[in-house]
Amino acid sequence: MDITSGTLDEALERLHTSGPEFQGFLSNHGPMAVEALVRHGQARTVHRWLDRYETKLEDVPSPQARITDENWHEALGDRNRVTDWTTYFTHAIAERPWREVLAEWWPRLLPGIAGAATHPVIRVGHAVRTLLEEGEEAPRVAELAHAIGYWAARHTTxxxxxxxxxxxxxxxxxxxxxxxxxxxxxxxxxxxxxxxxxxxxxxxxxxxxxxxxxxxxxxxxxxxxxxxxxxxxxxxxxxxxxxxxxxxxxxxxxxxxxxxxxxxxxxxxxxxxxxxxxxxxxxxxxxxxxxxxxxxxxxxxxxxxxxxxxxxxxxxxxxxxxxxxxxxxxxxxxxxxxxxxxxxxxxxx
Structure with a gap:
């Protein structure tokens, strides 16, 4: 995977200004697709692809209320709290190693793997692959927080x-x-x-x-x-x-x-x-x-x-x-x- 140009990180930063869904229920596949494109030698196509794909994306939803280690149960599976969840995991991964956060939350999230037609876990898989194989640059760590947050918000058994x-x-x-x-x-x-x-x-x-x-x-x-x-x-x-x-x-x-x-x-x-x-x-x-x-x-x-x-x-x-x-x-x-x-x-x- 050629990441020397910074294309993947640039693309992720662009995508993090949009919400994880659009038109009410369709998943934002941008982070997954651009990771695959860069990985398979198509980095030159990424920004042109995004120029077209971004036209249907929507803004990041407004936050509702702070999620904490004490009240997260009540927010699990609440799609309206997706921005709250992203904020929660952004802070968690800033304070602790991302692997530690992932290991803590993986068994909590697994029962809801089918949420949003499995898109959240797929997004997590793309994020983790990059972190494991290509390095822990800030946009990639941020992508994991977005991905886990999306899964928590759309957790559905x-x-x-x-x-x-x-x-x-x-x-x-x-x-x-x-x-x-x-x-x-x-x-x-x-x-x-x-x-x-x-x-x-x-x-x-x-x-x-x-x-x-x-x-x-x-x-x-x-x-x-x-x-x-x-x-x-x-x-x-x-x-x-x-x-x-x-x-x-x-x-x-x-x-x-x-x-x-x-x-x-x-x-x-x-x-x-x-x-x-x-x-x-x-x-x-x-x-x-x-x-x-x-x-x-x-x-x-x-x-x-x-x-x-x-x-x-x-x-x-x-x-x-x-x-x-x-x-x-x-x-x-x-x-x-x-x-x-x-x-x-x-x-x-």
Whole structure:
């Protein structure tokens, strides 16, 4: 990742003058997208991309009241307190190491991983990846405070609780998940059906859920690979929302190195629960054939994502390139997922 130009820090500073959502519920993907663009050699495109993306963003919401170590419970999940939460975490990270703050809040926030369609945890994953691999410059530390604050404000629990205790691989467990009966509504309407969807609980619990932290990390890695691969055939159920079935667990995987090992197993459980909910809510009944990647390299696939310009395409292709990098000979199916997203998601650029 080439950060010598300061492009990422400049972009983050620009984005921190805008709120985390717009039009009432849409998430500001700017921090996630620019981090991916810079990481994959597209720094020259960042400010031009932002010039267009910023036109739909909104101002930072007005603060409501101070959040403290004593009263935070009452503000958890209150979207109107997002600026209060950002202020709280900005002060916390200024006073203590960011890893310490993250470790304290991670188990508090995990039950609400599905909030805002998993966008907050994805934003945290991008922020942590940069801090771990590229350094702790002020705008990057500030981005983590914004990301955790967004998660706290949009903390939302699912109407189901999953306890992986079977023997199924992520591929097999995903394939066995039944679809919710009514596929017409939005996210909240669909996931509300999970408790009454016949066979869903059993299928979700059938995932192999190891107790060992290293094994949990390996299973989380396998989950990311499985959801990326699945997007190739089933992403057409909802090109945008099924992106998050892959990018949310990958955000958790990116964060694991910054967390105490005792948090790795519950992190796998939370990530699987969120992915399983999205897959059941939006997967179509039938798969489509895979697009031909030909002789495209990972760099060329990401160039296509950057040229397309949609933030979800950029995010999914970023995750797909992670998956492709995990095998010595690459992973054509992972690259096909990135290409599929350019077909399924309209470009506004």
């Amino acid at each position: 699912l109407p189901v609780s999953v306890s992986p205790r079977g023997a199924a691989s992520p591929d097999a467990a995903l394939a066995a998940l039944p679809r919710v009966p009514d596929q017409q509504g939005g996210v909240l309407a669909r996931v509300a059906q999970l408790p009454d969807t016949a066979g869903w609980q059993e299928a979700a619990d059938a995932l192999n859920g190891p107790d060992d932290p290293e094994a949990a990390r390996d299973q989380l890695t396998a989950l990311v690979r499985a959801t990326v691969h699945r997007y190739v055939g089933y992403g057409h159920g909802h090109g945008v929302l099924l992106v998050h079935s892959a990018t949310a667990p990958n955000a958790v995987l990116r964060t694991l190195p910054a967390l105490p090992r005792e948090l790795w197993v519950p992190s796998l459980t939370a990530a699987w629960t969120a992915s399983a909910a999205l897959v059941a809510a939006f997967s179509p009944a039938e798969a489509q054939p895979s697009p031909d990647t030909g002789s495209l390299t990972p760099e060329e696939v990401f160039e296509r994502a950057a040229a397309h310009g949609d933030e979800h395409v950029i995010k999914l292709t970023d995750t797909a390139l992670d998956v492709a990098s995990w095998t010595e000979d690459g992973d054509d199916r992972a690259l096909a997922a990135g290409l599929r997203s350019t077909e399924l998601i309209p470009s506004e650029f």
